[in-house]
Amino acid sequence: MNIATFIIKNTWRNKRRAALTSLSVAVSLFLLTTLLTALRELTVPPEDVGASLRIAVRNKISLANTLPAKQRGNIQKIPGVALVSPLTFFGGRFKEDDGIGFAQFGLDADLLIGIFGEANLPPEQFDAFKKDRRACLVGRDSATRHGMKIGDRITVKGGIYPCDLDLILAGIYYGTIDDRNLYFHHTFLDEAMGNWGQVGTWWVKVKSAEQVPEVIRAINATFANTSAEVLAETERSFQLGFISMLGNVTAFIGVLSSVVVFTLALVTTSTMSLTIRERFRELAILKALGFKNGEIAAFILAESFMLSAAGALLGVGGGWLLYSKMSVSQATAGIFPFFEVTPQIAGAGCFVAVILSLISAVPPIISACQLTVVDGLKTLD
Amino acid sequence: MLPPLKYHLQTVRVRWRSTLATLASIALVVMVYLLVQSLAAGLDAIATQTGDMRNLMVLRRGSIAESSSLLTIDQIRTAKHLQGIAKDKSGAPLASVDTLVVVNHQRRDGKSMANVLFRGISQAGIELRQQVQLVEGRWFAPGRREAVASTKLRDRMAGMEIGNEIKIGADKLKIVGLMDxxxxxxxxxxxxDSEEAKGLFNRDFYSSVLLRLEDGADQKSLISRLDTDKRLQVRGILETDYYREQTKTAGPIRFLGNFLAAVMSVGAVVASTNSMYAFMGKRTREIGTLRVLGFRRRTILAGLLFEGVCIGFCGGLIGCVLALPVHGLSTGTMAFESFTEVVFHFQITLTLVARAMAFAVFAGLTGSLLPALRATRMPVVDALKSA
Known part of the structure; x- marks a missing residue:
């Protein structure tokens, strides 16, 4: 019997305890993985290709305030600006009793592909969308969920704007970071609102990434001290603004994660100590046979590492498998459209497992090293 | 005949080392459950504590929240002069025409921004909302660019002390009072002031009207008159009902709390099963002795389960004590309906504590079930022979 078999045999000697210990590590690591993923989904907005060239312009007072449509010309004139489109969040309801909704945006149909170029859409569908002012595009996720087909009539009841939209589905796009939204012609909203001359936000595409800071400065300066001051920012910081609004929730999830890790450490350490204390007599025999303290410490460490590793495999791996297979979006009513266990998160989970195996080995190692052969042989239980 | 209660209680006390992990894991489950659920309870408390039964709110038909409702002066005039609306001393309808504006404002930390709800009201608006009290300074005077902030808002947002001025475009709004x-x-x-809010933020519309109903007015028929009027395009709702419907934000938090508690309690049960097995293993001979003394298997099992319940109960108590300090703490998050930050308190209610304790006792019981069954099933002779 070599050292490795000795360690493995020892680990599995009490099968039930080994299984239960690994299981409790697994449950905690699963929870940690879930919390870290949730935190990441809340704080790190997914990034689209081309986001670095896009600028969002909103009313400085807040996103809930509109901007005058006549600003468009002024923005277009700024050097470095390639394209400008209004983008207005309609905030309507598709079906009265449906909890899982999707956002509807009015924009300039001609510029959709020019500015938001990530979407995959058959050219003939895009042409059909451009031609009909009542046409709309829907992301594949929403289309699947609600069983929409091209040519369907889609009625969206106004929640913010005092009008309803009666639209016709012209195309289904896919391949963006959020394949759920509905896009329709801004001009259609203008008509429904009696040509009110307002837009929600402006979205600007800049010619090159180097010009972005200059264009942002120029847009902000252009409308300073007018009746509708604006705040232009990169797409990324626009999205981060939403996260900042969540307030203390993110910090709270961080606290919960720490509590989970702490519980985990406590439970595993106590089990490891228990396992080793039961074996004091054996350890004394090993010592009598001439094994050094260092070697005994290595045995204990290896054993605790194996239990943690099994737990990590089950907890982190299980979490990854579960979240890649199930539809988290549906289970959480659309709060988390994505729930991706990234390699970094999986790595963090495994790292915690390793640290844990070290921590939980420390108290048993200390008591095993302090043990004299005579005392150890005298131990009864 | 049952083994004396004292025997079990002493065992729990003497072997505290091996029960520590069980105790701690149950305590932490209870703590996490209470922490998260008290957030949801705090949000619910706002929903149930806002509004006056005698007030009727009028919104645009189809609007989800007050902040996204738009009303014209004609709609308001018609609604104000309906039968059943109370009158003030001068005989005018007791009504507040409100203009709500969501304003992106800097937080106190100076780093992040939050959306704050600025509510423009008529003078009657103060009288209609008796639960709001002025605690410092004075109420705003219409036409002088003045405002009153809540004390809780002042604690969270930058520059909301009395005497400070908030810049809005080229204009300034002066804080002259604090309310609670x-x-x-x-x-x-x-x-x-409502008219001032309309001017400052370039609004063409008002947001909502709050009306005081006459004593004994038929609320239902008044609401249905508003709701069914084809020309008016508004809807009426009791103020209290309106706030009770604003519960979207608490939902996900409650879900998170239940999810965490469920998964964590699986971990706690596994951990407690584990230590109980070890614990029972050491007591095999003791249990054998009890059997020889004539105690029946069933009664010994009941006693051992009682020990588990005790541990669960103690763990639960510790968890409650650990969670208690957050009770009453103020925090904030974005409300999904109004798109603005809502300030609320952690609320640990008795219902929550009862639920958490039931949870803890159940976890203690489940954790000791399998080990206790195993220990009592062993034949007496084998049990006595074991080391």
């Missing part, structure tokens, strides 16, 4: 909404949604608001 006594745990209502108004604790997250800043109030100013």
């Amino acid at each position: 909404g006594q745990g209502s949604a108004f604790d997250s608001e800043l109030w100013l």
Whole structure:
């Protein structure tokens, strides 16, 4: 019997305890993985290709305030600006009793592909969308969920704007970071609102990434001290603004994660100590046979590492498998459209497992090293 | 005949080392459950503590929240002069025409921004909302660019002390007073004059009207008159009902709390099963002795389960004590309906504590079930022979 078999045999000697210990590590690591993923989904907005060239312009007072449509010309004139489109969040309801909704945006149909170029859409569908002012595009996720087909009539009841939209589905796009939204012609909203001359936000595409800071400065300066001051920012910081609004929730999830890790450490350490204390007599025999303290410490460490590793495999791996297979979006009513266990998160989970195996080995190692052969042989239980 | 209760209680006490992990894991499950659920309870408290039964709110038909409702002066005039609306001393309808504006404002930390609800009200608006009290300074005077902030808003947002000026475009709004909404949604608001709000923020429309109903007025028929009027395109709702419907934000938090508690309690049960097995293993001979003394298997099992319940109960108590300090702490998050930050308190209610304790006792019981069954099933002779 070599050292490795000795360690493995020892680990599995009490099968039930080994299984239960690994299981409790697994449950905690699963929870940690879930919390870290949730935190990441809340704080790190997914990034689209081309986001670095896009600028969002909103009313400085807040996103809930509109901007005058006549600003468009002024923005277009700024050097470095390639394209400008209004983008207005309609905030309507598709079906009265449906909890899982999707956002509807009015924009300039001609510029959709020019500015938001990530979407995959058959050219003939895009042409059909451009031609009909009542046409709309829907992301594949929403289309699947609600069983929409091209040519369907889609009625969206106004929640913010005092009008309803009666639209016709012209195309289904896919391949963006959020394949759920509905896009329709801004001009259609203008008509429904009696040509009110307002837009929600402006979205600007800049010619090159180097010009972005200059264009942002120029847009902000252009409308300073007018009746509708604006705040232009990169797409990324626009999205981060939403996260900042969540307030203390993110910090709270961080606290919960720490509590989970702490519980985990406590439970595993106590089990490891228990396992080793039961074996004091054996350890004394090993010592009598001439094994050094260092070697005994290595045995204990290896054993605790194996239990943690099994737990990590089950907890982190299980979490990854579960979240890649199930539809988290549906289970959480659309709060988390994505729930991706990234390699970094999986790595963090495994790292915690390793640290844990070290921590939980420390108290048993200390008591095993302090043990004299005579005392150890005298131990009864 | 049962083994004396004292025997079991002593065992729990003497072997405290091996029960420590069980105790701690149950305590932490209870703590996490209470922490998260008290957030949801705090949000619910706002929903149930805001509004006056005698007030009727009028919104645009189809609007989800007050902040996204638009009303014209004609709609308001018609609604104000309906039968059943109370009158003030001068005989005018007791009504507040409100203009709500969501304003992106800097937080106190100076780093992040939050959306704050600025509520423009008529003078009657103060009288209609009795739960809001002025605690410092004075109420705003219309036409002088003045505003009153809630004390809780002042604690969270930058520059909301009395005497400070908030810059809005080229104009300035001066804070002249502080108010307290006594745990209502108004604790997250800043109030100013309605007409002034319309001017400052270039609004063409008002947002809502709050009306006082006459004593004994038929609320139902009044609401249905508003709701069915084809020309008017508004809807009426009791103020209290309106706030009770604003519960979207608490939902996900409650879900998170239940999810965490469920998964963590699986971990706690596994951990407690584990230590109980070890614990029972050491007591095999002791249990054998009890059997020889004539105690029946069933009664010994009941006793051992009782020990588990005791541990669960103690763990639960510790968890409650650990969670208690957050009770009453103020925090904030974005409300999904109004798109603004709502300030609320952690609320550990008795119901929550009862639920958490039931949870803890159940976890203690489940954790000791399998080990206790195994220990009592062993034949007496084998048990006595074991080391």
